[in-house]
Amino acid sequence: MNQQDQTEVEFSLEALQNGDQAEFARVVATYSGYIYRLALKMLHNPQDAEDVLQDTFIKAFHALPKFQGQSKVSTWLYRIATNEALMFLRKKRPDTVSVEVPHQNDDEEASRPLQIVDWCCLPEDELVSDEAREQLDRSITQLPESLRLAFVLRDIEGLSTRETAEVLEISETAVKTRLHRARMNLRESLTAYYQGKIPESV
Amino acid sequence: MTQHDYHNHHDCFHLLNSLSDYVDGELGEELCNEIERHVADCEDCRIFVDTYKKTIYLYHETTAEPEIPSDVRLRLFHRLNLKDFLENSVGEAQE
Numbered sequence: 185m186n187q188q189d190q191t192e193v194e195f196s197l198e199a200l201q202n203g204d205q206a207e208f209a210r211v212v213a214t215y216s217g218y219i220y221r222l223a224l225k226m227l228h229n230p231q232d233a234e235d236v237l238q239d240t241f242i243k244a245f246h247a248l249p250k251f252q253g254q255s256k257v258s259t260w261l262y263r264i265a266t267n268e269a270l271m272f273l274r275k276k277r278p279d280t281v282s283v284e285v286p287h288q289n290d291d292e293e294a295s296r297p298l299q300i301v302d303w304c305c306l307p308e309d310e311l312v313s314d315e316a317r318e319q320l321d322r323s324i325t326q327l328p329e330s331l332r333l334a335f336v337l338r339d340i341e342g343l344s345t346r347e348t349a350e351v352l353e354i355s356e357t358a359v360k361t362r363l364h365r366a367r368m369n370l371r372e373s374l375t376a377y378y379q380g381k382i383p384e385s386v
Numbered sequence: 387m388t389q390h391d392y393h394n395h396h397d398c399f400h401l402l403n404s405l406s407d408y409v410d411g412e413l414g415e416e417l418c419n420e421i422e423r424h425v426a427d428c429e430d431c432r433i434f435v436d437t438y439k440k441t442i443y444l445y446h447e448t449t450a451e452p453e454i455p456s457d458v459r460l461r462l463f464h465r466l467n468l469k470d471f472l473e474n475s476v477g478e479a480q481e
């Protein structure tokens with residue numbers, strides 16, 4: 185599931201395809217924490233995250249007979265969960281046109297001057313204070329959805345580039361591009377935030 | 387505070403585009419050396435690389451364990467008609 189703990193749990197494909205409840209309960213027990221964390225990062229609201237969590241596993245249960253085991257169970261669940269999260273976001277804001285990053289802004293974004301402030305020197309307790317954590321989370325929420333997904337899957341959930349590409353059904357190059365843009369974006373947000381914390385900033 | 391217009395600095399712009407791969411350790415040795423040489427001479431890029439790395443570090447550092455609150459877990463298992471499979475310790479915590 186995670187690059188650090190690469191221990192993908194083994195499940196019986198046959199039992200899952202037959203809708204075996206005990207086997208499915210093992211899947212739920214193993215992955216619900218990961219799916220909940222993903223949903224929280226995407227939606228930034230515990231109630232919404234719980235809805236997405238439940239809907240993900242309900243969908244997964246119904247899709248079990250069709251699950252061929254071509255991708256890992258974790259990848260399969262992440263794919264269902266990201267779709268649920270996106271649908272949820274769209275339902276909440278029906279006016280939002282597209283989840284894709286508007287391409288006409290690419291040039292504008294790329295040519296925007298970057299903020300150069302060395303905030304790395306700030307003490308650790310200021311960098312990870314409760315207020316800073318809140319700011320870190322808020323910055324993720326402000327990312328365009330497609331960048332947010334790539335970032336959450338790669339840098340929060342710790343999936344590899346290839347796994348992320350599989351979950352999002354995009355190329356590995358596209359994953360890398362989105363991840364880089366997300367990180368750039370977040371760096372700008374954090375710079376704006378931490379800048380105010382530097383004493384006598386010039 | 388300063389701003390850096392990367393479009394007018396070819397080397398800096400080049401560095402920026404390889405940064406993700408650089409940080410993820412996916413860049414060849416030669417390009418890595420190139421970046422490190424550039425950063426040694428360009429203070430803006432040095433700061434940029436440091437804050438970019440620090441941003442990723444902070445997200446790793448503050449990422450919670452993939453745990454689920456016991457009440458959320460309980461409701462999930464109920465919703466899925468799997469309450470018979472809840473471990474005892476989790477089930478007891480609620481009622």
Ligand SMILES: [Zn+2]
Nearest residue numbers: 397398428431
């Ligand atoms: Zn430079």
